[in-house]
Amino acid sequence: MLLGAIADDFTGATDLANTLVQNGMRVTQIIGVPDENTDIGQAEAVVIALKSRTAPVAQAVQQTVQALDWLLAQGAAQILFKYCSTFDSTAEGNIGPVADALRTRLGTDFAFVCPAFPANGRTIYQGHLFVGDRLLFESSMRDHPLTPMRDADLVRMMNAQSDGRAGLIPLSDVAAGPSAIAARVAQLKADGICYGVVDAVSNEDLRVIGIAAAGHKLITGGSGVAIGLPDNLRREGLICPASLPEPPEAPGRAAVLAGSCSAATRRQIAHVAQDWPTRKLDVDSIANGDPVTAETVEWALSQPADMPILIFGSADPEEVRATQERYGKLQAGLMMEETLGEIAVALRDEGFGRLVVAGGETSGAVVSALGITALRIGPEIAPGVPWTQALAPSGPALALKSGNFGQDDFFRRAFAAMLS
Incomplete structure (x- = not known):
């Protein structure tokens, strides 16, 4: 293994693994902190998926360091800490x-520090994170139920969370090339700064940053920052071109399980709700x-077997706030996630072989409930979202979608991709 990565949620891990596969690396995605019996096969990169984004800080740190120690023991020479391209966090962390x-x-x-993902509209300019043409705090992330984003200045946000100081590596340095980035890094380090927020507005910028990152022990950011890392290894003769992945084998019925309350996921639900059998879960009923x-599950089995079904707990911001007021922010989310995980297990046992899961926390709950410990990365559905196949234990095909990712017709595209 050459490259080790730790992701703070399951969809983010799959997103990163997809990026590395698309750029020619053999990748294994591991669910949770591995142990001495974990087999990574011939993987050149390993991505460890944790469910630590909104965990208590001490727990998130402990799990991440355990994952790091395992990666180092396997020979990883460079570590990537992967978080969301919208920098999902609070003033306390994680x-x-x-x-x-x-x-x-x-x-x-x-x-x-570079969460940029231009293919999905996440860019950084003058240290400020944009979602499309809006600053982060002006986007729908302002109303995220767990990590509402009320700032866009990554230097300021990093300084609020970290014991170390952050500084800016502006777009002018990125445009001037890797040597200019290296010179800026040297200047920042001389000033006692230990985090460099790097501007990036295109994939070419990310490739330049990737060249500049050669030799760095630690990189942090979104999956986009990994675009250029395989090229470094290829130039050193450490990896060869790899073939693109085959679609997973996935007989059986199809279902979407959506827990994300993002604007993108709500649009995706609306896009199919009039055509597909659809059922909304009620938090009050779960709590009762x-x-x-x-x-x-009884309802699901009564639906036509030749079309996907949609089961969701997603809600608009006002409904989410009302639910959180009744049950508490964390408890409201946990009840929905656990229920969707239980439903996923039951559907799998009843022959559903293709599951699309929308939302990072929901994906973590579903994968954990299914007992999956490793995933093979399949073909890309949309930027940042591939089909995957559960390897250990063998199981259904899964598309784990970050709540904010994908076009309005993403759910249709996902199942169409399995047939192409």
């Missing part, structure tokens, strides 16, 4: 504290102890 812990364990005094899982 991005800053986890990055601090990784720097300390690796004994390095500097790391890039009603047999929601059993009733939902």
Whole structure:
């Protein structure tokens, strides 16, 4: 293994694994902290998927360091800490504290900070994160139920979360090339700064940043920052071109399980709700102890077998706020995630072989409930979202979609891709 990565949620891990596969690396995605019996096969890169984005800070740090120690023991020479391209976090973390812990364990005094993902409209200019043509805090991320984003200045946000100081590597340096980035890094380090927020507005910028990252022990950012890393290894003769992945084998019925409350996922639900059998889960019924899982599975089995079904707990911001007021922010989300996980297990046992899961926290709950420990990365459906195949234990084909990713017709595209 050459490259080790740690992602703070399951969809982010799949997103990153997809990026590395698309750029020619053999990748294994591991679910949770591996142990001595974990087999990575011939993988050149390993992506460890944690469910740590909104976990208590101490827990997130502990799990991440355990994952790091395992990657180092496997020979990883470079580590990538992957978080969301919208920098999902709060003033307390978890991005800053986890990055601090990784720097300390690796004994390095500097790391890039670059969540840019231009293919999905996430760009950085003058250290400010944009979603499309809007600053982060003006986007729908302002109303995220767990990590509402109220700032767009990544330097300021990193300084609020981290024990180390952050500075800017502006677009002018990126445009001037890797040597200019290296010169800026040297200047920042001389000033006692240990995090460099790097501007990027295109994939070409990310490739330049990737060249500049050669030799860095730690990189932090979104999946986009990994675009250029395989080229570094290829130039050194450490990897050869790899064939693109084959679609997973996935007999059986198809279902979408959506827990994300993002604007993108709500649009995707609306796009198919009039055509597909659709069922919305009620948080109050779950809280009351009603047999929601059993009733939902019974409903699912009664639907036509030749078309996908949609089961969702997604809601608009006002409904989410009302639910959180009744049950608490974390508890409301946990009830929905656990129920969707239970439904996923029951559907798998009833012959559903293709599952699209919308939302990072929901994907974590579903994959954990299914007992999956490793995934093979298949073909890309949309930027950042591939089909995957559960390897250990063998199981259904899964598309784990970040709530904000994908076109309005993403659910249709996903199942159409399985047939092409």
